[in-house]
Amino acid sequence: MSSKAPLKPDEFYVHKPTFELGFRCILKRHLGRKKIKMVYATDTTKSPVLNIPTPLKEQSKFCITDEEALQLADYAIRIEKYYSEHAGYHKPMDMEWAKDGIDGKLYIVQARPETVTSQASDTTLKTYEIEVPETTEVLIEGRSVGQKIAQGQINVIENVNNIHQFKAGEVLVSDITTPDWEPIMKLASAIVTNRGGRTCHAAIIARELGIPAIVGCGHATEVLQHNPFVTVSCAQGEIGTVYSGKIPFRVIETDLSQQASPKTEMMLNLGNPDLAFQTSFLPNKGVGLARMEFYYQSIYSSAPVGFTAS
Numbered sequence: 001m002s003s004k005a006p007l008k009p010d011e012f013y014v015h016k017p018t019f020e021l022g023f024r025c026i027l028k029r030h031l032g033r034k035k036i037k038m039v040y041a042t043d044t045t046k047s048p049v050l051n052i053p054t055p056l057k058e059q060s061k062f063c064i065t066d067e068e069a070l071q072l073a074d075y076a077i078r079i080e081k082y083y084s085e086h087a088g089y090h091k092p093m094d095m096e097w098a099k100d101g102i103d104g105k106l107y108i109v110q111a112r113p114e115t116v117t118s119q120a121s122d123t124t125l126k127t128y129e130i131e132v133p134e135t136t137e138v139l140i141e142g143r144s145v146g147q148k149i150a151q152g153q154i155n156v157i158e159n160v161n162n163i164h165q166f167k168a169g170e171v172l173v174s175d176i177t178t179p180d181w182e183p184i185m186k187l188a189s190a191i192v193t194n195r196g197g198r199t200c201h202a203a204i205i206a207r208e209l210g211i212p213a214i215v216g217c218g219h220a221t222e223v224l225q226h227n228p229f230v231t232v233s234c235a236q237g238e239i240g241t242v243y244s245g246k247i248p249f250r251v252i253e254t255d256l257s258q259q260a261s262p263k264t265e266m267m268l269n270l271g272n273p274d275l276a277f278q279t280s281f282l283p284n285k286g287v288g289l290a291r292m293e294f295y296y297q298s299i300y301s302s303a304p305v306g307f308t309a310s
Helices: 016-020 065-085 160-165 179-185 201-208 275-282 292-299
Strands: 011-013 029-030 035-040 051-053 093-099 106-113 122-130 138-143 149-158 171-174 190-191 213-215 229-233 239-244 249-255 268-270 287-289
Touching: 016 065, 051 190, 065 093, 065 213, 122 229, 138 190, 138 201, 149 190, 160 179, 171 179, 179 292, 190 201, 201 213, 268 275, 275 287
Parallel strands: 149 171, 171 190, 190 213, 268 287
Antiparallel strands: 011 029, 035 051, 093 106, 122 249, 138 213, 138 239, 149 229, 229 239
């Protein structure tokens, strides 16, 4: 694999329920690789904006502060409450924001109802399981979108003018996607992009279509140029993986409508923190992280057992 870092934006995670209880903190953050930035052009005869390389000093810093991220979280909660009150039921919202380059203030520029996760059936649990042989080649990794697994022949499309070359059932690989790409995105079994984060165009459309996507891979169009048959897995947490070849996997569907809750408050322990958010949506009264190596350490050295709540 190439040593190039994935291209993805900065990310901040805030847990809304605890935020509203007064615990206003950043749960975790990821520093993205921001290689390109858009600026106003001095000569607007051709285009009013230009994409230029981001200075290394700016790449190494977050675009906003923790305080600004928490301010955006506060805005998001207020907007969601406002629309939920008017609708008469809980209405999750999809929002876009911008930071003004002159006054330095944050502005919400769009708010619309979220139309994928909030409308999914909560009576059927569908999980994907895959056992990857040790000899399997990992072609590339990036940010996973969704929790599904798909397979297909890679088709690298580097220019929107070439979308006619795409065939139904193939795995679409591109630098980024825009609305112009949507005719073939609807035909893809999965989507893989060089650039983008969990809220980019490719991620949003993949969620709406119900297909897995891996974004921010950095150099997928180069690594996958020879168009292999691959397995695209988003079932292993926040990191999505493109494996070489056809790897067997299982889809398990569980009907939750007839499942009675026990008197005991069932909680979950995990060994993989990347699965904490995904697992929190299962019927449970809490999710914790227990690292198995701490237990072994405790057994052999009488050290305290390690436990971290998440």
